[in-house]
Amino acid sequence: MPETIDCNTMTRMLRGAAAEIREQHEMLSRLDSVGGDGDHGTTMLRAMANLEKAIDASAAPGLKPLLYDVGWAILGVDGGATGPLLGTLFMSMSEALEGKDAPNPAEMAAAFEAGLAGVQAQTKAQVGDKTMIDALVPAVAALRTSVNGGSDIVDALRRAAEAAEQGAAATRELQARFGRARNIKEKSIGTQDPGATSVSLMFKGFWKGAETHA
Amino acid sequence: MPETIDCNTMTRMLRGAAAEIREQHEMLSRLDSVGGDGDHGTTMLRAMANLEKAIDASAAPGLKPLLYDVGWAILGVDGGATGPLLGTLFMSMSEALEGKDAPNPAEMAAAFEAGLAGVQAQTKAQVGDKTMIDALVPAVAALRTSVNGGSDIVDALRRAAEAAEQGAAATRELQARFGRARNIKEKSIGTQDPGATSVSLMFKGFWKGAETHA
Amino acid sequence: MAMKKLINDPANLVPELLEGFALANAGKVALQGSNLVVRTSPKSKDKVALVTLGGSGHEPALSGFVGEGMLDISVPGEIFAAPGPPRVIEALRLANREAGVLLIVLNHAGDIMSAKIAMDMAKKEGLNVKQVLTHEDISSGSRENPDDRRGLVGCLAVIKAAGAAAEQGHSLDECLAIAERMERNMATLAVAVSGATHPCTGDVIAEIPEDVMVVGMGQHGEAGGGTQSLKTADETADIMLPVLLEDIQAKPGDELLVMLNGVGSTTLMELYLVLRRIKQILEGKGITLARSLVGEYLTVQEMGGFQMCVARLDEELKALWDAPSNAPALTVK
Amino acid sequence: MAMKKLINDPANLVPELLEGFALANAGKVALQGSNLVVRTSPKSKDKVALVTLGGSGHEPALSGFVGEGMLDISVPGEIFAAPGPPRVIEALRLANREAGVLLIVLNHAGDIMSAKIAMDMAKKEGLNVKQVLTHEDISSGSRENPDDRRGLVGCLAVIKAAGAAAEQGHSLDECLAIAERMERNMATLAVAVSGATHPCTGDVIAEIPEDVMVVGMGQHGEAGGGTQSLKTADETADIMLPVLLEDIQAKPGDELLVMLNGVGSTTLMELYLVLRRIKQILEGKGITLARSLVGEYLTVQEMGGFQMCVARLDEELKALWDAPSNAPALTVK
Numbered sequence A, B: 001m002p003e004t005i006d007c008n009t010m011t012r013m014l015r016g017a018a019a020e021i022r023e024q025h026e027m028l029s030r031l032d033s034v035g036g037d038g039d040h041g042t043t044m045l046r047a048m049a050n051l052e053k054a055i056d057a058s059a060a061p062g063l064k065p066l067l068y069d070v071g072w073a074i075l076g077v078d079g080g081a082t083g084p085l086l087g088t089l090f091m092s093m094s095e096a097l098e099g100k101d102a103p104n105p106a107e108m109a110a111a112f113e114a115g116l117a118g119v120q121a122q123t124k125a126q127v128g129d130k131t132m133i134d135a136l137v138p139a140v141a142a143l144r145t146s147v148n149g150g151s152d153i154v155d156a157l158r159r160a161a162e163a164a165e166q167g168a169a170a171t172r173e174l175q176a177r178f179g180r181a182r183n184i185k186e187k188s189i190g191t192q193d194p195g196a197t198s199v200s201l202m203f204k205g206f207w208k209g210a211e212t213h214a
Numbered sequence C, D: 001m002a003m004k005k006l007i008n009d010p011a012n013l014v015p016e017l018l019e020g021f022a023l024a025n026a027g028k029v030a031l032q033g034s035n036l037v038v039r040t041s042p043k044s045k046d047k048v049a050l051v052t053l054g055g056s057g058h059e060p061a062l063s064g065f066v067g068e069g070m071l072d073i074s075v076p077g078e079i080f081a082a083p084g085p086p087r088v089i090e091a092l093r094l095a096n097r098e099a100g101v102l103l104i105v106l107n108h109a110g111d112i113m114s115a116k117i118a119m120d121m122a123k124k125e126g127l128n129v130k131q132v133l134t135h136e137d138i139s140s141g142s143r144e145n146p147d148d149r150r151g152l153v154g155c156l157a158v159i160k161a162a163g164a165a166a167e168q169g170h171s172l173d174e175c176l177a178i179a180e181r182m183e184r185n186m187a188t189l190a191v192a193v194s195g196a197t198h199p200c201t202g203d204v205i206a207e208i209p210e211d212v213m214v215v216g217m218g219q220h221g222e223a224g225g226g227t228q229s230l231k232t233a234d235e236t237a238d239i240m241l242p243v244l245l246e247d248i249q250a251k252p253g254d255e256l257l258v259m260l261n262g263v264g265s266t267t268l269m270e271l272y273l274v275l276r277r278i279k280q281i282l283e284g285k286g287i288t289l290a291r292s293l294v295g296e297y298l299t300v301q302e303m304g305g306f307q308m309c310v311a312r313l314d315e316e317l318k319a320l321w322d323a324p325s326n327a328p329a330l331t332v333k
Ligand SMILES: Nc1ncnc2c1ncn2[C@@H]1O[C@H](COP(=O)(O)OP(=O)(O)O)[C@@H](O)[C@H]1O
Pocket: A032, A036, A037, A038, A039, A040, A043, A044, A079, A080, A081, A082, A083, A085, A123, A124, A125, A130, A131, A132, A133, A178, A179, A180, A193, A194, A195, A196, D109, D110
């Protein structure tokens, strides 16, 4: 296992996320149809298609431009809340990687933290509000903790994915306070948040992708 | 039984027609819903309401103005084909009664013939085309034959009503060549024509009305 | 599904909707006499007046076509039922003028009968009225039997052309000739995909099975044509347009007006797809899509489907089509 | 009932419908760049430009509001989905000018996020852009929590007023102030009586039981309010209007604009009945129905129901409302 993350690893991670989403997109739409407009799976599919197209087309080598292109491509998805938030995640990660062509695990954790901060600049949603934030925050926190504790990147991503999954699962008991689902108020309780589920699937994909490469 | 028809008799006849229609309006709409737009019963109800209003309001005494007012009132019904045709029937009868305040049965038959001619000036439909003409033509013919044979007005109207009923019944086997029902072509076969049925009901009402008065 | 309409007492439906219509277009139209729809600023008396009649329930038609550059008076009937002759003659008397009155009649049994009786009376009274009949529905009769052809949304083009001509000071005979030319030049075909309910009776107007569409259905759900499986937008245009082009014998180099009239619940979105395909087909044939109009002009309550109307334009008809109008349903600057 | 729509491949739905929309309104609007809807005759560069963004499937909104006197550019998204920030910033760059650009954003999660990211970029790039948010749906939040209020058909009045002001040469700050005043002055409530289907997925957008209506339903079928038995037109107006009047604190002597926006299959006929009742209620309160607009402006496919929007007008807003426009969906002479 290399000490730094290169373009190849990141590409595997991103493709891993796309693979997980593609497998589960129908479930994602079903979740969204309870309190939202039922398009979350379709939107995520388009986001992942754009992501892969961006990877394939990305001319500039280097993590920073790769993540910029991926983020911009996901922003380009006409997808309601998802495109802007997930696109911002990658755009902000890209910004944080200024001058870091081969980040070590700590630098990678910092990039994810910057990504989260970028997302949080776009939405006031907090943990507990039943949004993708409920998966993203614990995932990034677990990544940081593992890295600080000496984990390698694969192990840290595994822990992040587990934390994201738990965070997503916990949204089932919550009432939505952001997004379309907030309109159905207490009726949103009992269904897992689609956006949080997507984030959890993407972290699983990051982990699996990094693992196959290792 | 008087030898001439006065306003009172005519009023009874007209009210008799209204009573028959009112009793059967749902059936008339049902017939119209097969090949037409299902409004014939409603239209006839409105026509009969206007007819009775015209009788009540008719200031000028005399058959001619009475039938004019009734015809004009029926013309005033927004009712597709029915209003113009039935309104014209009475308007033309009125015209034919110029100078005849108390027509005898033969003059009455002539007035009905003039009414039929007025209707026929409005439509090219012939007997056999599955329209109200299929009831009107035999009714007027029977009226003339009976009167010529010496029947009094009640008896002549009874025969006219019977002829109208037979004419209407015969439309069941015909294919509509006029009105909305012509659009469904051979599918119109098997349903009695609503307009012919109305005419048959009205002649029954003329007869019953004349009879109660007698 | 039972009827779900926001109405009050069905017996008052038409007067109430006319009251609301006049309110919604205050400053343009008003009610006069026995619920005739007239312009608030009448056309000058030295110009030909245009009058039409027809059942209600097809909003915005026909009263939505009253306005500068289009109609002077419309005589709205009951729901789906022609107005009786007394109100038609009332309108003709009101419109009467030396320049003359053009009565536009859509070919439906009730309308032509009311018009005939009113025209007979008008002639007796010495009014200067002429009539044009619109009958462009190719599903209900051949060009050789025009009496059988129903009048659908094509009336709009006839009213627009003749209305503009009248506004420009053309004589009654000229307006009539223009109206008749537009009428001869055009053809309409309707497709229905879902039914509607009669707002007064609650009766289903057209019962159309799932996955089925009906090409050639009349304005009130009268069946008239081909029941077939539901098609895509492109396929539907491919079926409908060629027969219309054949009917008007469109040739390469021709310039066409195409109107796509949504009849109720079919979306503009769908109509735009159909127009896109029409343009492709016409291009393939060397025919020009010179003008188009897409929207809801003559509806049948909440029915799903649309009417496709094509009309060959010459230079004069094109200019008349482009002329200004302030009618509620068709404002042209 | 399964979906019965005349469409082609759902994946191409939006580009195809935009192509047809531009064809249907050739001479007024055109597509530019990545399917931005622009005017064919652009506004002079010394005047403020207006840009908006929003999901498709609501035709004629929002692109139907592009035209002289209203919008300069609309950025249409996918069906019911906001366009992403890249096309929004593309539009802002295209509209950019010294006089400035006003971005009108309807309050829906996706739209405000796309707008925020694009605005952040615009600021970094030194573009002179300001934003106004429309959020007038009283069912989804109180006046104290305007963030919760969705943007419904009221955007039309904001675009109309600010668009007219821009055309008259007002500065960006003045246009913004006018837009914000109109926005503050207005309130909207929706009622739904029947559902619709998503044209791409075929999913039912809102399932509304027979004999039931839902007051306060969002633009995409999100439930938001009171499920109750279906009412008459008058009763429905009696339920909806008073809460709207209370929200804008309408007082005797006020002059109101009332918009009744059919969302799909509800007929003009029904909307006219509702307007009639509104006039009666307002008269009873000494409030003037100064202006009205009845029609389909922001639809939700074939959904049944309508949005009622009331806005208090002052003399300036009235004049701006009356100002000319040649937008496809709202031609004003
Ligand atoms: N304001 C918000 N902040 C954070 N996440 C949000 C917000 N709004 C929506 N989301 C997330 O987006 C998900 C829905 O995504 P999607 O269905 O693609 O967008 P839309 O709701 O616009 O159709 C929700 O499940 C939630 O996780």
